[in-house]
Amino acid sequence: MRNFSYVNATSIEQVPSLLGRSWDDAVVMAGGTDLVGEMKDYAAVPKRVVNLKSIEGLDYIRQDDAGLRIGALTTLTDVLENSAVSQELPVLHQAVSVIASPQIRNMATLAGNILQRPRCWYYRSEDFPCLKKGGARCYAVGGVNTYHAIFGSGPSYIVHPSDAAPALMALGATVHVHGPRGGDEVLMDDFFTMPEMNIRRENILRPNEIVTEISIPKPEANSKGMFLKVRERESIDFALVSLAAQMTVVNGTCERASLVLGGVAPIPWRAVEAEDYLRGRRITEARAESAAEAAVEDAAPMPHNGYKVEIAKNLVKQAVQALAS
Amino acid sequence: MSQNGHKVIGTRPIRHDGVDKVTGRAIYGADIQLTGLLHGTVKRSPHPHARIKNIDTSRAEAHPGVRAVVTAHDLPQIADKLADLGEAIVNLRDASNNVLAYGKVLYKGHAVAGVAAINLHVAQEAVELIDVEYEVLPHVTGVLEAMEDGAPILHEDMKTTSMGEETDKVSNIANHFQHKMGEPDDGFAEADVVIEREFTTQTVHQGYIETHNATALWNEEGQLTIWTSTQGAFSVRDQMAEILQMPVSKVKIVPLEIGGGFGGKISVYLDPVAALLSKKTGHPVKMTMTRDEVFEGTGPTPGSYLKVKMGATSDGRLTAATAYMAYEAGAYPGSPVGAGAGCIFTPYDIPNVQIDGYDVCVNKPKTNAYRAPGATNAAYATETVVDEISEKLGVDPLEFRVKNGAKEGTRRADGPVHPRIGCIETTEAALNSEHYRSSLAKSANGKVRGRGVASGYWFNFNGGRSAISVSINPDGTINMLEGSTDIGGSRASIAMQLAETIGLEATDIKPYVVDTDSIGYTDVTGGSRTTFGTGYAAHATGQALIREMKERASKLWDVPADAIDFEDGVFSYRDDAEKRGSFKEMASQAGDAGGPVVAQVSTNPDGSGGGAFATHVVDVEVDRETGKVDILRYTAVQDAGTAIHPSYVEGQMQGGVVQGIGWGLNEEYIYNDDGSMTNASFLDYRMPTTLDLPMIETIIVEVPNESHPYGVRGVGEVPIVPPPAALANAIYDATGVRLRDLPMSPPRVQKALAENGG
Known part of the structure; x- marks a missing residue:
């Protein structure tokens, strides 16, 4: 870890000026569970770390008629233990329950979870000056790409590591952003960016902007959700493939399906073809299978990660059948 | 009272070091603070194979916070010399070059320089200011590729030793040896099934x-003191004396509590570098590794290639077996292929055997001991083939093992004849276990289930030097100093043997692991020897104390010493029932009859005892869609000789199983084409967590070891041997697909099932 200065922010308004115009100037820290590791691995080498935990009033979960508003500094444990989340948003509750370990969930925040940097072992190693760090190539290409992307056509093949992000996206959540010109709101679907748009980062945030809140609309009646995660180890492990699914089913017919895969693409990956296929159809096993096929239609696996296509397919089929029954 | 008339042995007292460990008071190496302490770190090679053309340390030395920089040029360059360092014979020149690379770097992570600075962050910054000029050389990381003609050569001066003779051939094969017994060709000709x-x-x-x-x-007198985490303080002292070319009397090693070793904390890595930095600066220097340094810069256990052939008659008798075993030594010769060869067919009585072993250098860290080193690789091959033969013959795989099991008098292919062992008893206990007799319910969730078994052997080191020094307190309690570092509850298991011998409670003994200036030479805590060997010394110490106390009683009572009996913890004079007293009662008076009562004992048993056998049963559930293997139930059966502290025997069995499961299902160094390890963190190198495992059930079999006064057999290593094979056999039972490559991780299992229609 390189030397850096450390600043405690005391208000949201103050933060943009404490941050800089470049990611190398300053970064924000909340739980620090991702950032500190990144700094130890020299994947992040900021001159200044701006602590957000010193800001009062960003740690809340509020419910109203429109839905739920979750402050950016709310820990994953608080999300997990919130009764509105567990009763009305099972997809989010289940997703948060399988993140990391209890110790990490006690420290890590919900906003920090969706802002995690790639877990790619080339990105995290100081020996590989990869595209994400301003280098010339993606080492997953021609390297060991067992845990890399099967969707998107590069040039970087990282996968987005978040479990919470697919769940929030499936729920149609909105991210509240604060920058030098004040606050703004962005749909989760528009928040994440593919490598060809922005090779160094995974979302639209600029260096001097932060997330202040995530709001989740109340799910429509007859809507059900679930989160599935396949990992090699039952704890402290990222998804090989995950699926956040929220479906509205009336009398066996799917009115709306929201299916977002994790661990398969540089961003949480909405399975649009599968969603379109399911809309208005009566759910049968054959149709669940067709939806699964549609979900991976565009998959382009790398030499070592073809297994992810099969897992993604199986998860979609499993979730569609379970939510229709 | 436990069985066999023992009062202490076989009971489960709380360990002496337990409270300090669970409350965080125990002192580990990283806790050491000294006045004027500097902090050191290591510069490591980014290349798996390169010639060092130049090391320029001037920029680092100019850094204001830096106090010293050292390289291999600060180490005495020593000649080829072999030394026994506890679990392995080591070439000291290689050991020195592994500590700080000289001439060439042989693996990524190989240490090339050390820095001492005012704090760790400055030291880390300074490492980046050391400029090393390399001539990068082609590298080789796979054992079979390294054996090929034309492979990049790690040691240009290393000639292959073949069948005990040095040849003229320069290759990465350091050694090829062969064990042969009977005529394998004839044996295979008799066989009806050959796999x-x-x-x-x-x-x-x-x-x-x-x-x-x-x-x-x-210090200024040239006295070197090292506080460190090690399995063997005296082994560290010997290594330091040899690597630094100084008298052992100038080196004192203070072993701290140890947070796991499993064979990997015998060789020195940081200790000589810290010593050189302290010599240069005149200050104490502390060094600790990060996790990636541990992965890339210490001694893992080798990757290997094995080809095993076994034959049996239609009535279920093994007639012949051959094995070709090629093990990666890492950067310097010395893989555990020899140990693997001694174990590979040892649970069986086979008349015709040939084993060829190859010790092969590759551009990876120098391998080191890991719990039954070499045996797990070997058992993975043998036990899978035995499973296949049993299936072909239509016999129960455990009944097949009982029928062909090794027993007293059976000769191992590498020569020795077994004394009394518990191979068959262990297998029979598995066969009769509730687990094995229960039926395996079908899965309700579309997954498939299967059961597998496997056996394993480990020699156990039934010898070694141990010293114990005791003093009796007036209240009858005993301070017991020992040289065996305590990794797995050995303070308790050794104290219990002393307590048993002299009729005290375990809590009456206060065990202390002390530094090398304070106790006689004691071999490493390794080879499953400590509860055996230092326990052997504890028993002898008890005998010495009884003799001494009889002398004291003789003076106090004014009767002949040889007329005093000691039975059930009580001294008594044969001719006068009034003259009697317990050990504690006598202890309160004994000091008046000749000063404090002390005893010092050292022992070195002859190593003749029998080894350890284990048989495991596992039920798995395989998700064919994801390739993930879940363990539903696991039972480990093992001969412990006599279980001194059954909880710690069970703990060793469970710990070994868990490591074996990790090895079988997930763990591996994943290499890039450039020879670097991609997954040098506990996130990407997946060891199992408690959530990945069921409670590991244990069944202790007790066939006493005849070479130990209480019948102790070492228990620490053999439980890691069967798991990968047992899992492979269970996965086959579930899916119909045999997996012969480790680890059997989800991507690999899924691929194998897809390719084989499982």
């Missing part, structure tokens, strides 16, 4: 939670 299969295993790490550390102080 020959190939297997590969990958490099895995012991994964101890505490990383390596060393704090050194080289």
Whole structure:
């Protein structure tokens, strides 16, 4: 870890000026569970770390008629233990329950979870000056790409590591952003960016902007959700493939399906073809299978990660059948 | 009272070091603080194979916070010389070059320089200011590729030794040896079923939670003291004396509590570097490794290639077996292929055997001992082939093992004849276990289930030097100093043997692990020897104390010493029932009859005892869609000789199983084409967590070891041997697909099932 200065922010308004115009100037820290590791691995080498935990009033979960508003500094444990989340948003509750370990969930925040940097072992190693760090190539290409992307056509093949992000996206959540010109709101679907748009980062945030809140609309009646995660180890492990699914089913017919895969693409990956296929159809096993096929239609696996296509397919089929029954 | 008339042995007292450990008071290497302490770190090679053309340390030395920089040029360059360092014979020149690379770097992570600075962050910054000029050389990391003609050569001066003779051939094969017994060709001709299969295993790490550390102080008198985490303080002392070319009397090693070792904390890595930095600066210097340094810069256990062929008659008798075993030594010769060869067919009585072993250098870290080193790789091959033969013959795989099991008098292919062992008793206990007799319910969730079994053997080191020094307190309690570092509850298991011998409670003994100036030479805590060997010394110490106390009683009572009996913890004079007293009662008076009562004993048993056998049963559930293997139930059966503290025997069995499961299902060093390890963190190198495992059930079999006064057999290592094979056999039972490459991780299992229609 390189030397850096450390600043405690005391208000949201103050933060943009404490941050800089470049990611190398300053970064924000909340739980620090991702950032500190990144700094130890020299994947992040900021001159200044701006602590957000010193800001009062960003740690809340509020419910109203429109839905739920979750402050950016709310820990994953608080999300997990919130009764509105567990009763009305099972997809989010289940997703948060399988993140990391209890110790990490006690420290890590919900906003920090969706802002995690790639877990790619080339990105995290100081020996590989990869595209994400301003280098010339993606080492997953021609390297060991067992845990890399099967969707998107590069040039970087990282996968987005978040479990919470697919769940929030499936729920149609909105991210509240604060920058030098004040606050703004962005749909989760528009928040994440593919490598060809922005090779160094995974979302639209600029260096001097932060997330202040995530709001989740109340799910429509007859809507059900679930989160599935396949990992090699039952704890402290990222998804090989995950699926956040929220479906509205009336009398066996799917009115709306929201299916977002994790661990398969540089961003949480909405399975649009599968969603379109399911809309208005009566759910049968054959149709669940067709939806699964549609979900991976565009998959382009790398030499070592073809297994992810099969897992993604199986998860979609499993979730569609379970939510229709 | 436990069985066999013992009062203490077989009971489960709380360990002496337990409270300090669970309350965080126990002192580990990283806790050491000394006045004027500097902090050191290591510059490591980014290349797996390169010639060092120049090392320029001037920029680092100019850094204001830096106090010293050292390279291999600060080490005495020593000649080829072999030394026994506890679990392995080591070439000291190689050991020195492994500590700080000289001439060439042989693996990524190879240490090239050390820095001492005012704090760790400055030291880390300074490492980047050391400029090393390399001539990068072609590298080789796979064992079979390294054996090929034309492979990049690690040691240009190393000639292959073949069948005990040095040849003229320069190659990466350091050694080829052969064990032969009977005529395998004739044996296969008699066989009705012959199976020959190939297997590969990958490099895995012991994964101890505490990383390596060393704090050194080289004082003005030239006396070197090192505080460190080690399995053998005296082994560290010997290595330091040899690597630094100084008298052992100038080196004192203070062993701290140890957060796991499993064989990996015998060789020194940081200790000589810290010593050199302290010598240069005149200050104490502390060094600790990060996790990636532990993965890339210490000694994992080797990847290997094995080809095993076994034959049996239709009535279920093994007639012949052959094995070709090629093990990666890592950067310097010395893989555990020899130990693997001694174990590979040992649970069986086979008349015709040939084993060829190859010790092969590759551009990976120098391998080191890991719990039954070499045996797990071997058993993965043998036990899978035995499973296949049993299936072909239509016999129960455990009944097949009982029928062909090794027993007293059976000769191992590498020569020795078994004394009394518990191979068959262990297998029979598995066969009769509730687990094995229960039926395996079908899965309700579309997954498939299966059951597998496997056996394993480990020699156990039934010898070694141990010293114990005791003093009796007036209240009858005993301070017991020992040289065996306590990794797995050995303070308790040794104290219990002393307590048993002299009729006290375990809590009456206060055991202390002390430094090398304070106790006689004691061999490493390794080879499953400590409860055996230092326990042997504890028993002898008890006998010495009884003799001494009889002398004291003789003076106090004014009667002849040889007329005093000691029975059930009580001294008594044969001719006068009034003259009697318990050990504690006598202890309160004994000091008046000749000063404090003390005893010092050292022992070195002859190593003749029998080894350890284990048989495991596992039920798995395989998700064919994801390739994930879940363990539903696991039972480990093992001969412990006599279980001194059954909880710690069970703990060793469970711990070994868990490491074996990790090795079988997930763990591996994953290499890039450039020879670097991609997954040098506990996130990407997946060891199992408690959530991945059921409670590991244990069944202790007790066939006493005839070479120990209480019948102790070492228990620490053999439980890691069967798991990968047992899992492979269970996965086959579930899916119909045999997996012969480790690890059997989800991507690999899924691929194998897809390719084989499982």
